[in-house]
Amino acid sequence: MYTASDLRKGLKIVLDGQPYIVSDFEFSKPGKGQALYRCKLKNMVTGYTMDRTYRSGDKFEPANLDELHMQFLYKDAEGFHFMDTVKFDQVALSEEQVGDAKNFLKENMEVDVLFFDGNPISISLPIFVELLVTWAEPGIKGDTATGATKPVTLETGHVIQVPLFIEQGEILKIDTRTGQYVERVKK
Amino acid sequence: MPEPSIETFSLTLLDGSKRYLIPSPELHMKPLIAYGFEKIFQITHVFRRDERGPRHLPEFSLLEWYRTGATYRKLMEDCEDLVGRAAMAVKKEGFAAPLDISRPFERIPIREAFMKSAGWDPGPDPDPERFDFDLVTQVEPSLSRTRPVFLYDYPAALASLARLKNDDPNVSERAELYLGGIEIANGFTELTDHDEQSRRFREDSRLRKKLGLSEYPWPKDFLQALMHMPPCAGMALGIDRLVMVLTGAQAIDDVVSFVEG
Numbered sequence: 361m362y363t364a365s366d367l368r369k370g371l372k373i374v375l376d377g378q379p380y381i382v383s384d385f386e387f388s389k390p391g392k393g394q395a396l397y398r399c400k401l402k403n404m405v406t407g408y409t410m411d412r413t414y415r416s417g418d419k420f421e422p423a424n425l426d427e428l429h430m431q432f433l434y435k436d437a438e439g440f441h442f443m444d445t446v447k448f449d450q451v452a453l454s455e456e457q458v459g460d461a462k463n464f465l466k467e468n469m470e471v472d473v474l475f476f477d478g479n480p481i482s483i484s485l486p487i488f489v490e491l492l493v494t495w496a497e498p499g500i501k502g503d504t505a506t507g508a509t510k511p512v513t514l515e516t517g518h519v520i521q522v523p524l525f526i527e528q529g530e531i532l533k534i535d536t537r538t539g540q541y542v543e544r545v546k547k
Numbered sequence: 548m549p550e551p552s553i554e555t556f557s558l559t560l561l562d563g564s565k566r567y568l569i570p571s572p573e574l575h576m577k578p579l580i581a582y583g584f585e586k587i588f589q590i591t592h593v594f595r596r597d598e599r600g601p602r603h604l605p606e607f608s609l610l611e612w613y614r615t616g617a618t619y620r621k622l623m624e625d626c627e628d629l630v631g632r633a634a635m636a637v638k639k640e641g642f643a644a645p646l647d648i649s650r651p652f653e654r655i656p657i658r659e660a661f662m663k664s665a666g667w668d669p670g671p672d673p674d675p676e677r678f679d680f681d682l683v684t685q686v687e688p689s690l691s692r693t694r695p696v697f698l699y700d701y702p703a704a705l706a707s708l709a710r711l712k713n714d715d716p717n718v719s720e721r722a723e724l725y726l727g728g729i730e731i732a733n734g735f736t737e738l739t740d741h742d743e744q745s746r747r748f749r750e751d752s753r754l755r756k757k758l759g760l761s762e763y764p765w766p767k768d769f770l771q772a773l774m775h776m777p778p779c780a781g782m783a784l785g786i787d788r789l790v791m792v793l794t795g796a797q798a799i800d801d802v803v804s805f806v807e808g
Contacts, residue, residue, distance in 0.1 A: 365597065387600025391723070391733045391783075392707055393679035394552050395597070413684050415676065 362420040364397045372404070372423040379404040379423040379476045388413075404474065405481045407459070426475045432465055440465070442473055442483070451480045458482075463518035464489050464536050485536040490545050491515055496528040548574055549752040549763050550707070554596040556605075557761075567763075568594035571783060572611050573708070577737070578772035580613050580779050588612035590786065601798040602729055604806065608786040615779040618736040619709075619720045622782040623697050626724050626732055627652055630695060630789070637793040644795035645693055646727065652695040657686075658718070660698055664689040671717035672704040687728060696725045708744065709735030724784070727792040734782025741773045 362373060371382045384400035397414045404423070430442040430451070439452040440462070451473065455462065461483050465471070471483045495513040509521040514532070522532065522541045531545040548571075556568040569575070572589050579587055593609045614621060627650050634648040661669050665685040669678055690696045699722035703711055706719030720736035738744050748766065755762065790802045800806045 387598070387603055388683050389552075389598060389600075389603065390679055390682055391730055392550075392552060392705065393682065394676065396680065396683045398683070413680065415680070 362422055364395075364414045364416050364418045364420075366420075367397045367399060367414065372425055373401075373420040374423045375401070375420075378406075379425060379481070383409060404476065405457070424477050426478075427472045428475065429470060430473045432467060432469045432471060434467060440483075442471070442480075445470070453480050453483065460539070461485050461536070463516055463539065464491065464514075464534060466491065466516055487536060488542065489534055489536055490531050491534060493522075493526060493528055493530050493532060496522075496526055496530075498527070548766055548769075549748050549755055551751050551754040551758060551760070554598075554760070555763070556594050556596050565764075570595045571609065573781070573783070574766055574769045576611060576613055576781070577769065577776060580615060580777065581772040581775040585615045586613070601800075602788060602791075604787065604799055604803065607788075607799075607803075609783055610786050611781065611783045613737075613779050613781040615777045617780045619699065619722045619734060619780050622734045622780050623652070623654065623699070623722055623724075625782065626697075626784070627695075629784070630724070630726065630731075633789060634793055637790075642794040644727070644793055646793070647694050652697055652724070653691065654697045654699060656700045656718075657698045657702070658700065660686045660689070669702050671702050673702050675705065678702070678705065687725070687730070690725050690728050692728045698723045698725065706735070706738070707747070708738050710738045710740075720780075726789065729788055729792055730785075731788050731792065732782055732784035734780065736780045737776070737778075739773060739776045739778060741770055744773055745770055 362371065367382055367385055369382055369385045373380055373382070380401040381404055382399050383402040386398045387395065388398050389395045395416050399412050399414065400409055401412055402409045428444060431445050433441045433443050433450070435441070439454045440458050441450055441452050443450045453473070457480070458465065459482070461471070464485055469489065471485055473480050474482045474484070492515040493512045494515050497510055508524055510524055511519050512522050512526055513519050520534070520539065520541055526532065526544065533542040533545050534540065535542050553570045555570050558566045558568070560566060569591070570593055572591050572593065576587060576589060588610065590608060590610050592606055594606050596605060598605055612625070631648050631650065634646065658668060661667060661681065665681040700712065700718040701709070701721040703717055703719050706721060709719035709721040712718050712720055722734055723730055724732040752762070787799050787802050790796070791799050794802065796802050
Protein backbone atom coordinates (compact mmCIF):
# COMPACT_ATOMS: atom_id res chain seq x y z
CA MET A 361 0.00 0.00 0.00
CA TYR A 362 1.05 3.57 -0.65
CA THR A 363 0.27 6.40 1.76
CA ALA A 364 -0.41 10.01 0.79
CA SER A 365 3.22 10.95 1.45
CA ASP A 366 4.29 8.50 -1.30
CA LEU A 367 2.26 10.43 -3.88
CA ARG A 368 4.35 12.02 -6.60
CA LYS A 369 4.26 12.61 -10.30
CA GLY A 370 4.26 9.34 -12.22
CA LEU A 371 3.01 7.14 -9.36
CA LYS A 372 0.44 4.59 -10.52
CA ILE A 373 -2.42 3.70 -8.21
CA VAL A 374 -5.82 1.99 -8.28
CA LEU A 375 -9.02 3.94 -7.56
CA ASP A 376 -12.44 2.29 -7.87
CA GLY A 377 -10.83 -0.61 -9.68
CA GLN A 378 -9.24 1.61 -12.35
CA PRO A 379 -5.55 2.35 -12.84
CA TYR A 380 -4.56 6.00 -12.53
CA ILE A 381 -1.28 7.79 -13.00
CA VAL A 382 -0.49 10.91 -10.95
CA SER A 383 0.03 13.46 -13.74
CA ASP A 384 0.45 16.48 -11.51
CA PHE A 385 1.14 16.73 -7.83
CA GLU A 386 1.34 19.48 -5.27
CA PHE A 387 2.09 19.38 -1.57
CA SER A 388 -0.09 21.83 0.31
CA LYS A 389 -0.17 22.72 3.96
CA PRO A 390 -1.68 25.65 5.81
CA GLY A 391 1.01 26.91 8.25
CA LYS A 392 -1.04 25.87 11.25
CA GLY A 393 -2.86 23.01 9.63
CA GLN A 394 -2.51 19.50 8.30
CA ALA A 395 -0.70 18.45 5.15
CA LEU A 396 -2.80 17.97 2.03
CA TYR A 397 -1.77 16.34 -1.20
CA ARG A 398 -3.40 17.77 -4.30
CA CYS A 399 -3.21 15.56 -7.38
CA LYS A 400 -4.27 15.46 -10.97
CA LEU A 401 -4.99 11.83 -11.76
CA LYS A 402 -5.17 10.44 -15.26
CA ASN A 403 -7.21 7.34 -15.85
CA MET A 404 -4.86 5.03 -17.74
CA VAL A 405 -7.72 3.33 -19.58
CA THR A 406 -9.92 6.26 -20.60
CA GLY A 407 -7.32 9.05 -20.48
CA TYR A 408 -9.80 11.13 -18.47
CA THR A 409 -8.14 13.46 -15.93
CA MET A 410 -9.56 14.42 -12.54
CA ASP A 411 -8.49 16.46 -9.51
CA ARG A 412 -8.30 14.89 -6.08
CA THR A 413 -7.03 16.10 -2.73
CA TYR A 414 -5.80 13.61 -0.13
CA ARG A 415 -4.90 13.78 3.56
CA SER A 416 -1.90 12.29 5.33
CA GLY A 417 -3.72 9.17 6.50
CA ASP A 418 -5.10 8.19 3.08
CA LYS A 419 -3.88 4.92 1.58
CA PHE A 420 -3.66 3.69 -2.00
CA GLU A 421 -3.30 0.38 -3.72
CA PRO A 422 -0.41 0.29 -6.20
CA ALA A 423 -1.57 -0.42 -9.75
CA ASN A 424 -0.35 -3.78 -10.98
CA LEU A 425 0.86 -2.75 -14.42
CA ASP A 426 3.11 -4.51 -16.92
CA GLU A 427 4.37 -3.39 -20.27
CA LEU A 428 5.07 -5.90 -23.01
CA HIS A 429 6.81 -5.29 -26.31
CA MET A 430 4.47 -6.72 -28.97
CA GLN A 431 4.00 -6.76 -32.70
CA PHE A 432 0.83 -5.55 -34.40
CA LEU A 433 -0.58 -8.35 -36.54
CA TYR A 434 -3.89 -7.28 -38.04
CA LYS A 435 -7.24 -5.66 -37.39
CA ASP A 436 -10.58 -7.45 -37.67
CA ALA A 437 -14.09 -7.24 -36.21
CA GLU A 438 -12.75 -8.29 -32.81
CA GLY A 439 -10.29 -5.44 -32.70
CA PHE A 440 -6.54 -4.97 -33.02
CA HIS A 441 -4.44 -8.08 -32.57
CA PHE A 442 -0.92 -8.02 -31.13
CA MET A 443 1.60 -10.79 -30.58
CA ASP A 444 4.34 -11.27 -28.03
CA THR A 445 7.37 -11.82 -30.27
CA VAL A 446 9.07 -14.04 -27.70
CA LYS A 447 6.29 -16.28 -26.40
CA PHE A 448 3.95 -15.84 -29.40
CA ASP A 449 0.97 -15.11 -27.08
CA GLN A 450 -1.69 -13.00 -28.75
CA VAL A 451 -4.01 -10.35 -27.32
CA ALA A 452 -6.72 -8.16 -28.82
CA LEU A 453 -7.46 -4.53 -27.97
CA SER A 454 -10.60 -2.62 -28.90
CA GLU A 455 -10.51 0.39 -31.18
CA GLU A 456 -11.24 2.61 -28.18
CA GLN A 457 -8.26 1.16 -26.27
CA VAL A 458 -5.92 1.70 -29.20
CA GLY A 459 -7.26 5.25 -29.54
CA ASP A 460 -5.45 7.75 -31.76
CA ALA A 461 -2.51 5.36 -32.07
CA LYS A 462 -4.48 3.59 -34.81
CA ASN A 463 -3.70 6.52 -37.13
CA PHE A 464 -0.05 5.49 -37.26
CA LEU A 465 -0.28 1.76 -36.63
CA LYS A 466 0.67 -0.57 -39.46
CA GLU A 467 1.14 -4.30 -39.66
CA ASN A 468 4.34 -5.71 -38.16
CA MET A 469 4.99 -2.48 -36.24
CA GLU A 470 6.39 -3.11 -32.74
CA VAL A 471 4.65 -1.28 -29.91
CA ASP A 472 4.42 -1.43 -26.12
CA VAL A 473 1.18 -2.86 -24.78
CA LEU A 474 0.21 -1.88 -21.23
CA PHE A 475 -1.46 -4.52 -19.07
CA PHE A 476 -3.47 -3.84 -15.90
CA ASP A 477 -4.05 -6.90 -13.72
CA GLY A 478 -3.14 -9.04 -16.71
CA ASN A 479 -5.53 -7.38 -19.18
CA PRO A 480 -4.32 -5.17 -22.04
CA ILE A 481 -5.56 -1.58 -21.66
CA SER A 482 -3.57 0.61 -24.03
CA ILE A 483 -0.62 0.76 -26.42
CA SER A 484 2.19 3.21 -26.92
CA LEU A 485 3.76 3.67 -30.31
CA PRO A 486 7.45 4.29 -30.94
CA ILE A 487 8.08 8.07 -30.86
CA PHE A 488 8.92 8.05 -34.57
CA VAL A 489 7.27 5.87 -37.19
CA GLU A 490 7.81 5.67 -40.95
CA LEU A 491 4.73 5.50 -43.17
CA LEU A 492 4.13 5.42 -46.88
CA VAL A 493 2.19 8.19 -48.63
CA THR A 494 -0.56 6.40 -50.59
CA TRP A 495 -2.14 9.52 -52.02
CA ALA A 496 -0.92 13.06 -52.65
CA GLU A 497 -1.66 15.80 -55.10
CA PRO A 498 1.20 16.32 -57.54
CA GLY A 499 3.96 18.51 -56.06
CA ILE A 500 4.72 22.05 -57.06
CA LYS A 501 8.42 22.36 -57.80
CA GLY A 502 10.40 25.16 -56.24
CA ASP A 503 7.78 26.11 -53.70
CA THR A 504 9.58 24.90 -50.58
CA ALA A 505 10.13 28.11 -48.63
CA THR A 506 6.63 29.38 -48.08
CA GLY A 507 5.71 26.94 -45.30
CA ALA A 508 2.53 26.11 -47.15
CA THR A 509 1.13 22.61 -46.61
CA LYS A 510 -1.19 20.16 -48.28
CA PRO A 511 -2.99 17.05 -47.04
CA VAL A 512 -1.69 13.58 -47.90
CA THR A 513 -3.11 10.16 -47.07
CA LEU A 514 -0.88 7.65 -45.29
CA GLU A 515 -0.96 3.89 -45.73
CA THR A 516 -3.00 3.69 -42.49
CA GLY A 517 -5.71 5.80 -44.10
CA HIS A 518 -4.92 8.74 -41.86
CA VAL A 519 -4.55 12.20 -43.41
CA ILE A 520 -1.83 14.62 -42.29
CA GLN A 521 -0.53 17.99 -43.42
CA VAL A 522 2.87 17.99 -45.10
CA PRO A 523 5.02 20.43 -47.15
CA LEU A 524 4.02 20.85 -50.78
CA PHE A 525 7.01 18.93 -52.22
CA ILE A 526 5.92 15.56 -50.78
CA GLU A 527 4.79 13.13 -53.42
CA GLN A 528 2.82 9.93 -53.59
CA GLY A 529 4.94 6.83 -52.90
CA GLU A 530 7.37 8.61 -50.57
CA ILE A 531 8.01 7.45 -47.01
CA LEU A 532 7.59 9.98 -44.20
CA LYS A 533 8.96 10.08 -40.67
CA ILE A 534 6.20 11.09 -38.26
CA ASP A 535 6.35 12.10 -34.60
CA THR A 536 3.58 10.06 -32.92
CA ARG A 537 3.50 12.37 -29.87
CA THR A 538 2.27 15.27 -31.99
CA GLY A 539 1.03 13.35 -35.02
CA GLN A 540 3.08 15.67 -37.20
CA TYR A 541 5.34 15.23 -40.20
CA VAL A 542 9.07 15.36 -39.39
CA GLU A 543 10.94 14.63 -42.61
CA ARG A 544 11.13 12.62 -45.80
CA VAL A 545 12.89 9.26 -45.51
CA LYS A 546 15.32 8.50 -48.35
CA LYS A 547 15.05 4.88 -49.40
CA MET B 548 5.94 23.31 21.46
CA PRO B 549 3.35 20.55 21.16
CA GLU B 550 1.83 21.72 17.87
CA PRO B 551 -0.07 18.86 16.28
CA SER B 552 0.69 19.87 12.69
CA ILE B 553 4.42 20.62 12.73
CA GLU B 554 7.10 17.96 12.79
CA THR B 555 10.61 18.90 13.90
CA PHE B 556 14.08 17.52 13.23
CA SER B 557 15.61 16.08 16.37
CA LEU B 558 19.29 15.51 17.13
CA THR B 559 20.95 13.38 19.74
CA LEU B 560 23.98 14.94 21.41
CA LEU B 561 27.08 12.97 22.45
CA ASP B 562 25.75 12.69 26.01
CA GLY B 563 22.62 11.06 24.65
CA SER B 564 20.32 14.02 25.27
CA LYS B 565 17.87 15.13 22.65
CA ARG B 566 17.72 18.55 20.98
CA TYR B 567 15.52 20.02 18.27
CA LEU B 568 16.07 22.31 15.30
CA ILE B 569 13.62 25.17 15.74
CA PRO B 570 10.46 25.05 13.61
CA SER B 571 9.84 28.67 14.69
CA PRO B 572 11.71 31.18 16.90
CA GLU B 573 8.55 31.93 18.88
CA LEU B 574 9.49 30.03 22.04
CA HIS B 575 12.68 32.06 22.39
CA MET B 576 11.44 35.46 21.34
CA LYS B 577 8.51 35.75 23.69
CA PRO B 578 10.68 35.39 26.81
CA LEU B 579 12.69 38.39 25.51
CA ILE B 580 9.47 40.38 25.48
CA ALA B 581 8.82 39.20 29.03
CA TYR B 582 12.33 40.45 30.00
CA GLY B 583 11.37 43.95 28.84
CA PHE B 584 12.20 44.30 25.13
CA GLU B 585 9.44 46.22 23.40
CA LYS B 586 10.05 45.71 19.68
CA ILE B 587 12.10 42.79 18.44
CA PHE B 588 12.61 40.99 15.17
CA GLN B 589 14.64 38.09 13.92
CA ILE B 590 15.45 36.60 10.55
CA THR B 591 16.35 32.97 10.95
CA HIS B 592 16.30 29.64 9.23
CA VAL B 593 13.65 27.33 10.61
CA PHE B 594 13.22 23.62 10.05
CA ARG B 595 10.10 21.57 9.48
CA ARG B 596 10.22 17.91 8.66
CA ASP B 597 8.12 16.28 5.91
CA GLU B 598 7.29 19.58 4.21
CA ARG B 599 8.37 19.68 0.59
CA GLY B 600 6.65 21.02 -2.50
CA PRO B 601 6.65 23.95 -4.89
CA ARG B 602 5.91 26.24 -1.93
CA HIS B 603 7.56 24.27 0.87
CA LEU B 604 11.15 23.65 1.92
CA PRO B 605 12.10 21.71 5.05
CA GLU B 606 14.55 24.58 5.80
CA PHE B 607 13.40 28.10 5.05
CA SER B 608 13.92 31.72 6.10
CA LEU B 609 11.45 33.22 8.50
CA LEU B 610 11.12 36.84 9.61
CA GLU B 611 9.43 37.05 12.97
CA TRP B 612 8.66 40.23 14.84
CA TYR B 613 6.90 41.29 18.05
CA ARG B 614 5.50 44.58 19.30
CA THR B 615 4.32 45.27 22.81
CA GLY B 616 1.14 47.25 23.34
CA ALA B 617 -0.14 46.32 19.88
CA THR B 618 -2.73 43.98 18.41
CA TYR B 619 -2.95 42.03 15.18
CA ARG B 620 -4.35 45.14 13.47
CA LYS B 621 -0.98 46.84 13.83
CA LEU B 622 0.71 43.71 12.45
CA MET B 623 -1.43 43.88 9.33
CA GLU B 624 -0.27 47.49 8.84
CA ASP B 625 3.34 46.32 9.36
CA CYS B 626 2.81 43.80 6.57
CA GLU B 627 1.45 46.49 4.27
CA ASP B 628 4.59 48.61 4.94
CA LEU B 629 6.99 45.73 4.54
CA VAL B 630 5.45 44.12 1.46
CA GLY B 631 5.05 47.54 -0.16
CA ARG B 632 8.73 48.38 0.34
CA ALA B 633 9.89 44.93 -0.68
CA ALA B 634 7.79 45.12 -3.84
CA MET B 635 9.33 48.48 -4.73
CA ALA B 636 12.85 47.16 -4.16
CA VAL B 637 12.19 44.10 -6.28
CA LYS B 638 10.66 46.22 -9.03
CA LYS B 639 13.81 48.41 -9.06
CA GLU B 640 15.80 45.26 -9.76
CA GLY B 641 13.79 44.75 -12.88
CA PHE B 642 11.29 42.09 -11.78
CA ALA B 643 7.71 42.77 -12.69
CA ALA B 644 5.33 40.33 -11.07
CA PRO B 645 1.76 41.27 -12.03
CA LEU B 646 0.78 42.46 -8.56
CA ASP B 647 -1.14 45.44 -7.29
CA ILE B 648 0.35 46.27 -3.89
CA SER B 649 -1.64 49.45 -3.25
CA ARG B 650 -2.93 50.02 0.29
CA PRO B 651 -5.02 49.08 2.09
CA PHE B 652 -4.76 45.36 1.48
CA GLU B 653 -8.09 43.56 1.35
CA ARG B 654 -9.20 42.23 4.75
CA ILE B 655 -11.70 39.34 4.91
CA PRO B 656 -12.93 37.70 8.12
CA ILE B 657 -12.29 34.00 7.61
CA ARG B 658 -15.90 33.22 8.46
CA GLU B 659 -17.02 35.35 5.55
CA ALA B 660 -14.50 33.72 3.20
CA PHE B 661 -15.77 30.26 4.18
CA MET B 662 -19.43 31.18 3.78
CA LYS B 663 -18.74 32.60 0.33
CA SER B 664 -16.32 30.00 -1.07
CA ALA B 665 -17.00 26.80 0.87
CA GLY B 666 -20.66 27.40 1.71
CA TRP B 667 -20.48 26.80 5.45
CA ASP B 668 -19.85 28.68 8.67
CA PRO B 669 -16.83 27.29 10.52
CA GLY B 670 -18.12 28.68 13.86
CA PRO B 671 -15.88 28.68 16.93
CA ASP B 672 -14.88 25.01 16.81
CA PRO B 673 -14.88 23.48 13.31
CA ASP B 674 -13.65 19.99 12.54
CA PRO B 675 -9.98 20.84 11.88
CA GLU B 676 -9.70 18.32 9.03
CA ARG B 677 -12.70 19.71 7.21
CA PHE B 678 -11.55 23.26 7.87
CA ASP B 679 -8.05 22.69 6.43
CA PHE B 680 -9.41 20.72 3.49
CA ASP B 681 -11.88 23.41 2.45
CA LEU B 682 -9.38 26.16 3.22
CA VAL B 683 -6.93 24.66 0.74
CA THR B 684 -9.41 23.46 -1.88
CA GLN B 685 -12.12 26.16 -1.75
CA VAL B 686 -11.11 29.31 0.13
CA GLU B 687 -7.48 29.80 -0.90
CA PRO B 688 -8.16 29.29 -4.64
CA SER B 689 -10.86 32.00 -4.45
CA LEU B 690 -8.46 34.66 -3.13
CA SER B 691 -7.12 37.35 -5.43
CA ARG B 692 -3.95 36.39 -7.34
CA THR B 693 -2.97 39.99 -7.94
CA ARG B 694 -3.95 41.80 -4.72
CA PRO B 695 -2.70 40.98 -1.22
CA VAL B 696 -5.41 39.65 1.09
CA PHE B 697 -5.61 39.22 4.86
CA LEU B 698 -7.81 36.48 6.26
CA TYR B 699 -8.48 37.24 9.90
CA ASP B 700 -10.47 36.31 13.03
CA TYR B 701 -9.87 32.57 13.02
CA PRO B 702 -12.15 30.13 14.87
CA ALA B 703 -11.32 30.13 18.60
CA ALA B 704 -10.41 26.44 18.58
CA LEU B 705 -7.73 27.06 15.93
CA ALA B 706 -6.21 29.96 17.86
CA SER B 707 -3.03 28.15 18.85
CA LEU B 708 -1.16 30.97 20.64
CA ALA B 709 -3.57 33.77 19.81
CA ARG B 710 -5.76 35.76 22.17
CA LEU B 711 -9.53 35.47 21.79
CA LYS B 712 -11.37 38.57 20.78
CA ASN B 713 -12.75 40.53 23.74
CA ASP B 714 -16.08 41.28 22.12
CA ASP B 715 -16.43 37.90 20.37
CA PRO B 716 -14.87 34.91 22.13
CA ASN B 717 -15.82 32.68 19.17
CA VAL B 718 -12.85 33.98 17.22
CA SER B 719 -9.20 34.63 17.89
CA GLU B 720 -7.22 37.70 16.88
CA ARG B 721 -5.22 35.90 14.26
CA ALA B 722 -4.46 37.11 10.72
CA GLU B 723 -2.83 35.51 7.70
CA LEU B 724 -1.46 37.39 4.73
CA TYR B 725 -1.93 35.92 1.25
CA LEU B 726 -0.03 37.21 -1.73
CA GLY B 727 -0.54 35.79 -5.19
CA GLY B 728 -2.98 33.39 -3.51
CA ILE B 729 -0.16 31.97 -1.39
CA GLU B 730 0.07 32.09 2.39
CA ILE B 731 2.93 34.47 3.23
CA ALA B 732 2.57 35.42 6.88
CA ASN B 733 0.71 34.42 10.01
CA GLY B 734 0.38 36.43 13.19
CA PHE B 735 -1.76 37.24 16.15
CA THR B 736 -2.42 39.22 19.23
CA GLU B 737 -0.51 37.02 21.62
CA LEU B 738 -2.16 35.06 24.34
CA THR B 739 -0.54 36.16 27.61
CA ASP B 740 -2.69 34.02 29.91
CA HIS B 741 -0.43 31.36 31.37
CA ASP B 742 -3.26 29.07 32.48
CA GLU B 743 -5.10 29.25 29.18
CA GLN B 744 -1.89 28.59 27.22
CA SER B 745 -1.05 25.60 29.44
CA ARG B 746 -4.52 24.24 28.84
CA ARG B 747 -4.16 24.60 25.05
CA PHE B 748 -0.72 22.96 25.10
CA ARG B 749 -2.09 20.04 27.11
CA GLU B 750 -4.85 19.66 24.54
CA ASP B 751 -2.34 19.80 21.66
CA SER B 752 -0.15 17.21 23.41
CA ARG B 753 -3.13 14.90 23.77
CA LEU B 754 -3.91 15.38 20.08
CA ARG B 755 -0.29 14.59 19.11
CA LYS B 756 -0.48 11.42 21.18
CA LYS B 757 -3.78 10.46 19.57
CA LEU B 758 -2.26 10.94 16.12
CA GLY B 759 0.65 8.69 17.10
CA LEU B 760 3.18 11.56 16.88
CA SER B 761 6.29 11.87 19.03
CA GLU B 762 6.07 13.71 22.33
CA TYR B 763 7.81 17.06 22.63
CA PRO B 764 9.33 18.32 25.88
CA TRP B 765 6.95 20.48 27.91
CA PRO B 766 7.80 24.18 27.28
CA LYS B 767 8.18 25.03 30.96
CA ASP B 768 10.44 28.09 30.56
CA PHE B 769 8.20 29.53 27.90
CA LEU B 770 5.11 29.17 30.05
CA GLN B 771 7.02 30.68 32.98
CA ALA B 772 7.93 33.70 30.86
CA LEU B 773 4.34 34.11 29.76
CA MET B 774 3.43 35.11 33.33
CA HIS B 775 5.49 38.27 32.90
CA MET B 776 4.71 39.02 29.27
CA PRO B 777 2.96 42.33 28.56
CA PRO B 778 0.21 42.54 25.94
CA CYS B 779 1.86 42.17 22.54
CA ALA B 780 1.42 40.94 19.01
CA GLY B 781 3.74 38.90 16.79
CA MET B 782 3.93 37.92 13.15
CA ALA B 783 5.95 35.39 11.18
CA LEU B 784 6.59 35.93 7.48
CA GLY B 785 8.12 33.46 5.06
CA ILE B 786 10.86 35.37 3.28
CA ASP B 787 11.45 32.85 0.49
CA ARG B 788 7.78 32.83 -0.38
CA LEU B 789 7.61 36.61 -0.38
CA VAL B 790 10.60 36.76 -2.75
CA MET B 791 9.03 34.03 -4.85
CA VAL B 792 5.75 35.91 -5.33
CA LEU B 793 7.34 39.33 -5.83
CA THR B 794 9.75 38.06 -8.48
CA GLY B 795 7.09 35.97 -10.19
CA ALA B 796 8.99 32.70 -9.55
CA GLN B 797 6.89 29.56 -9.97
CA ALA B 798 8.61 27.47 -7.31
CA ILE B 799 10.34 28.19 -4.03
CA ASP B 800 13.36 26.28 -5.37
CA ASP B 801 13.93 29.16 -7.81
CA VAL B 802 14.63 31.69 -5.06
CA VAL B 803 17.03 29.79 -2.79
CA SER B 804 20.66 29.01 -3.61
CA PHE B 805 20.83 25.39 -2.60
CA VAL B 806 18.05 22.84 -2.56
CA GLU B 807 18.11 19.13 -2.02
CA GLY B 808 15.92 16.56 -3.68
